Amino acid sequence: MHNGRMSIVKRKHIPLLMLLPVLVYLFVLTIVPLVYVWVLSFSEYDLSRSEEMAFVGLRNFYDCFQDVDFYNSLTVTLIYVASAVGIESVFGLGIALLLSKEFWGFTVFRSLIILPMMCTPVVAGIVWRYILSPEAGIANYFLSVLKIPPLVWLGDPNLAMVSVVFVDIWQWTPFVVMVLIAGILSLPKEPYEAAVIDGASNWQVFYYITLPLLKNVILITILLRVIDAFKIFDQIWVLTKGGPALRTEVLSIFIYRIGLRFFSMGSAAALSIVMLFIVIGLSQVLIYALRPKES
Amino acid sequence: MNQNHLRSSVKFILLYVAIGIILFFFVFPIFWAFLAAFKTRLDIFAQIPKLIFKPSLENYRDIFVQQPFLKYLKNSFIIASFATVITIAMATYAGYLVSRFKVGGSNISFFVLTLRMMPPVVIIIPYFLIFRSLGLLDTHLALVLMYSLMNFPLAMWLLMGFFQEVPREIEEASWIDGCSLWKSFTHVALPLVLPGIVVASLLTFIFSWNEFLFAVVLSRDNARTAPVGITLYIQIREILWGQLMASGILAIAPVLIITMFIRKYLVRGLMLGALK
Numbered sequence: 001m002h003n004g005r006m007s008i009v010k011r012k013h014i015p016l017l018m019l020l021p022v023l024v025y026l027f028v029l030t031i032v033p034l035v036y037v038w039v040l041s042f043s044e045y046d047l048s049r050s051e052e053m054a055f056v057g058l059r060n061f062y063d064c065f066q067d068v069d070f071y072n073s074l075t076v077t078l079i080y081v082a083s084a085v086g087i088e089s090v091f092g093l094g095i096a097l098l099l100s101k102e103f104w105g106f107t108v109f110r111s112l113i114i115l116p117m118m119c120t121p122v123v124a125g126i127v128w129r130y131i132l133s134p135e136a137g138i139a140n141y142f143l144s145v146l147k148i149p150p151l152v153w154l155g156d157p158n159l160a161m162v163s164v165v166f167v168d169i170w171q172w173t174p175f176v177v178m179v180l181i182a183g184i185l186s187l188p189k190e191p192y193e194a195a196v197i198d199g200a201s202n203w204q205v206f207y208y209i210t211l212p213l214l215k216n217v218i219l220i221t222i223l224l225r226v227i228d229a230f231k232i233f234d235q236i237w238v239l240t241k242g243g244p245a246l247r248t249e250v251l252s253i254f255i256y257r258i259g260l261r262f263f264s265m266g267s268a269a270a271l272s273i274v275m276l277f278i279v280i281g282l283s284q285v286l287i288y289a290l291r292p293k294e295s
Numbered sequence: 296m297n298q299n300h301l302r303s304s305v306k307f308i309l310l311y312v313a314i315g316i317i318l319f320f321f322v323f324p325i326f327w328a329f330l331a332a333f334k335t336r337l338d339i340f341a342q343i344p345k346l347i348f349k350p351s352l353e354n355y356r357d358i359f360v361q362q363p364f365l366k367y368l369k370n371s372f373i374i375a376s377f378a379t380v381i382t383i384a385m386a387t388y389a390g391y392l393v394s395r396f397k398v399g400g401s402n403i404s405f406f407v408l409t410l411r412m413m414p415p416v417v418i419i420i421p422y423f424l425i426f427r428s429l430g431l432l433d434t435h436l437a438l439v440l441m442y443s444l445m446n447f448p449l450a451m452w453l454l455m456g457f458f459q460e461v462p463r464e465i466e467e468a469s470w471i472d473g474c475s476l477w478k479s480f481t482h483v484a485l486p487l488v489l490p491g492i493v494v495a496s497l498l499t500f501i502f503s504w505n506e507f508l509f510a511v512v513l514s515r516d517n518a519r520t521a522p523v524g525i526t527l528y529i530q531i532r533e534i535l536w537g538q539l540m541a542s543g544i545l546a547i548a549p550v551l552i553i554t555m556f557i558r559k560y561l562v563r564g565l566m567l568g569a570l571k
Contacts, residue, residue: 015396016398019388019392026406026444029440029444032421033425034421036421036424037421040420098317111558112318113318113322115551115554116321116324116325118547118550118554120546120547120550121507122507122522122523122525122526122546123328123544123546123547126526126539127327127540130328130539130540133536135340136339136340138327173321174321178561224566231416233415256508259423260420269421272416272417275417276413279413280412282412283409283412286408287405287408
């Protein structure tokens with residue numbers, strides 16, 4: 001340590017060297033499959049027929065953009081994400097405003113409401129499959145009490161999408177609620193005191209103070225929800241497996257069907273690449289929103 | 296005055312009615328599934344749903360004695376535990392280095408965030424083929440590797456936040472006192488971020504425990520985890536509701552218990568530290 005310059009050099013590079021094993025581990029686990037999926041996407045590799053892999057250039061991508069089922073799953077995914085996240089945001093904000101007040105039992109309510117989001121997604125799926133079931137479900141019983149004829153919630157092509165979105169809302173509104181309560185509680189008190197003095201109505205306080213102050217938190221929450229809803233697989237798998245008539249076949253389920261049921265690895269890989277690009281686009285927005293703010 | 300009083304009590308009642316409806320919506324389904332786990336086949340298919348019935352352990356006997364659900368729970372536990380240990384060891388180590396020495400600058404944070412966004416289905420095809428050719432399909436190791444990769448971003452991001460809260464001065468003082476880098480990491484920084492390590496571990500455990508897609512693709516009889524085991528009760532011929540609910544309740548019980556302990560830190564963990 002007698003040489004000052006040496007120690008600076010050391011200080012700077014030793015941590016990087018120390019980090020190397022972790023970086024290599026992560027790099028291998030992410031880059032290898034990503035390179036492999038690229039290679040596959042340019043190949044014909046149909047495990048149901050043979051183990052031979054043949055280079056076919058862009059044909060898989062061409063096929064993918066010709067495929068009606070691809071556009072179907074893209075539309076289904078967009079409708080799913082937009083309606084689920086949209087309703088969750090509005091619903092979640094309302095409940096968060098209600099539960100951010102302190103009243104008798106509020107801590108218990110705040111704890112109870114996060115139960116659905118912590119449920120294993122598969123279990124959330126089976127719980128609702130049970131409730132919505134035509135032969136054993138309680139949902140149709142509630143309808144019969146209201147003199148409404150029973151519905152085939154998950155089997156009716158026009159209703160299945162509504163049902164799976166409904167389950168997403170049940171599971172993930174609590175996430176929005178939890179995050180927004182934390183956001184509301186961390187807001188500064190002064191603007192509210194000033195508003196009371198000025199005699200602002202509740203609605204004015206919400207619209208002119210709470211909403212603008214909460215804007216960033218709401219934005220980040222929505223983006224996180226969009227990215228996670230986009231990946232949805234488990235609940236839909238358990239509820240409908242993408243059916244009936246592909247009405248609920250989101251991208252993840254579609255890729256699974258092509259790759260792991262039809263074993264058409266090349267096409268599935270090409271679809272994975274397309275999905276990856278969509279997500280990269282989305283994540284750019286999120287990273288921009290999450291960047292550290294200059295204070 | 297009287298009118299004000301009336302108005303505020305109407306408001307009060309409305310508030311509790313609203314909260315009652317909301318809680319019913321979010322909690323009743325879990326409660327109803329919990330009841331079904333203790334119902335006989337006959338009670339489950341009752342024309343008028345039964346709130347009061349004679350509880351039976353028949354479903355639990357079925358899944359434990361006649362089917363290997365205990366093995367699936369054990370697999371889940373083993374896989375989630377190993378994945379947690381590996382993830383947290385790496386994330387603590389890397390989180391410390393990145394937050395203390397700004398190694399790699401924003402590139403590493405960017406890489407970590409990108410990992411968080413990646414849909415699992417995008418890498419499931421190559422991993423299926425890789426594990427297949429390595430003979431690792433249906434092994435615990437394959438799933439441990441996947442979960443340590445999947446949870447690393449969240450754990451590291453969370454721990455970086457905790458490390459940043461440790462004042463630099465405390466550590467610098469320990470360097471001046473002659474602590475090596477390693478010693479100041481283990482004896483000064485680590486004890487101070489212990490709550491962070493606990494929270495990150497529990498979250499990693501929960502997410503590994505809950506994971507389904509990798510498990511359903513990469514495991515068969517040997518390494519099958521609980522979430523996949525549950526779905527086996529959805530059969531083509533019929534759905535075994537009792538067994539389905541009994542196994543589902545067993546799968547979520549540990550998660551819900553852990554959640555209650557780390558509730559305070561959940562927001563921070565799930566929002567990547569964007570909000571505390």
